[in-house]
Amino acid sequence: MRLTAPVQTRARVESEARAWLRRRPAGLLPDALFALAIAGFAQVNLVFQLDNSTPYGPMPAVASSTLVATSVLALRRVTPLATAVLVAVAVAGPMLVTPLTVTLWGDFLPILVASYSVARHSERARALIGAAAIVAGLVVVFLRNPESLTAGNLPFVAVPLAACLIAGRVLRARARSQSDDRARAQQLEAEREGAIQAALAEERARIARELHDIVAHCVSVMVVQAGAAEDLLDRDPQRARAPLQSVQETGQQAVGELRRMLGLLRGERARLALKPQPGTADLADLVEHMAGIGLPVELAVEGPSRPLPPGVDLTVYRIVQEALTNALKHAAPTTAHVVLHYDDQSVRVSVRDTGRTDGPGRAGADRVGHGLIGMHERVGLYGGTLEAAAVPGAGFSVTARLPLQAAQR
Template sequence: MGLLPDALFALAVTVFAQIDVAVRLDNSTPYGPLPAVVAATLVATAVLALRRVAPLATAVTVALAVGGPMLVTPLTVTLWGDFLPILIAGYSVARHSSRERAATGAGAIVAGLVVVFLRNPESGTVANIPFVAVPLAACYVAGRVLRARARSQSDDRERAQRLEAEREEAIRAALAEERARIARELHDIVAHCVSVMVVQAGAAEDLLDRDPPRARAPLQSVQETGRQAVGELGRMLGLLRGERSKLALKPQPGTADLAGLVEHMGGIGLPVELTVEGPERSLPPGVDLTVYRIVQEALTNALKHAAPTTARVVLEYDEQSVRVSVRDSGPAGGHGGPGDPVPGRVGHGLIGMHERVGLYGGTLETADAPGAGFTVEARLPLPAAQR
């Protein structure tokens, strides 16, 4: 609230206080000089305009205005000019000040009242003390209670705002992670399909002059792979547009689809041997997809960088993890150390492998194989419930 409402309130109290003084003049002779009574009530009521912005100063000023002149001469005490400003000042200093400042303001008001009781003949009786002390104590307690409630509500609002900010930050992080995941999926889909199409198109070109009928098979493979890529991209883009219900979705590939992947790669010119060691078990969906994508990316790289070649895929299960290694027999791509991408094959594919494996707390090693070829080996720990 602004200062204007408090100023209007103080003006109204001041007017009624001056009317109260005038009425007392008609009915009886006031204690003390009349200008002093008028001035004291004017100060005590006018300062109430500052009761929110300067509550302690207001309480001290009211106490001085009511009790200060009493040290010189007894003055008439009025309801509107003395008692009401004391109650308002007591409430305001309790409502709008800290505990220490509120206690100081209350102490100043009590001191002013003590002077009034000691010096004013009308208020000096013991019977009048409860009629002043009880309302003043009630106003002070009400002010402290309302302040505590307001602070509690303010804390609740701040906590709600903090939680909302944390929730929005979590949403942004989740969106960023989802975008990264979609980017990896798009790369894996496009890189695999385009690499296959390039190899098959090259094979068809070689056969066109020498054996045109045999060129039909690789061209058909190009068409089939292109349709597959378009379908996969359509599903991914449909998910981004929120068209999940309209899509004929299929489960994400996993270790159960490795045999089909190996057969497909063999059909396009990369003979692959698949070996499974240890008792097979059900993997978490994310780990299952990661194993498949690592094998797919490694075989795609072999097809692009090492053809003509062969490859061997080993999938090994143990009590605490699942391991997968892919080794091709083509020319080495460089001399990278274990765990480092090999210079001849650095690209988004190997970077994506590292990101996928790191997401599940695993390790990835890529290096030239002894003699010739290239090896990709990943280890993914299994959750306790999967062991």
């Protein structure tokens, strides 16, 4: 059901009042005390003026007019427009029936307070309506009391009234500016917090990839070496010591890397003796390590080698590590060939093994497993491409190309 304009206006006023009361639940108390003080003083002033035989018109009308005009000031911040209209009606309404003398405390002071309040706490259109209502009330007062319309009274009324209206608008503009500044600061703070959370999530994802690469490599090596040791225990127990020792060393390495990574997550960076991240300079050691645990690897470098950006350098190493680990895990016994090719615009790394392609997980799980997913994520981070597929005849090939210009941005 669509609301009519008056209903919408009333609903908006009530909504604004409720919102104000939620923001300032104790705001009515000081305004009520303020209105009570003015009302009491105005009534006492009326009695004092009556004792001195000052002509005020019918006393009940004057008392009622001042009581209404001062009492409604308790709502000056809740409903400023209604307050301004009620004050104007209370002051000028009785004048339509009988002329009354306007008092300073019971009539003029409420007019000034209501003028300031409607200018300070209302939007522009509502403030204009409230000011117009007050001006209309004053016009009625002057018309019903021609003797009060003198050259001296006009500035006495117009100057304070204009000052209250201007002061209210200026203070409202300042409060609005401060509110906008606070909202902008809160928005910037929220955006900064969001950026921090995004950076933390990205860092956690990076650490998760590192953990996967390290632990997957170590566990795969331990599984292969444990299987080799089991085969040798009955035939040649002395030779079984070497793979068992490799299992022990690899397990210690995995535990150390896990402790280091978890220390980073706990903020223990300062107490950890961190090693630099591996890169292409460590590929020879990786090849030697893989050869020592049963995977002969040949490494070839094509083109003039050059320093790579740290992220690209680490990505190349992790791709080779993951590809060799997969070959050892799924295609053994086999050999592998690693080719690192440099050109002016990119670096390309290719890892190819000569093992079987029908091993468990080689044709299925590895293609969609965490290893290849991690490779794709690493390569995609630097705008590169990754191709992984079985080689016709025998073997499996992983080729990644990383553009250098994208990595330097």
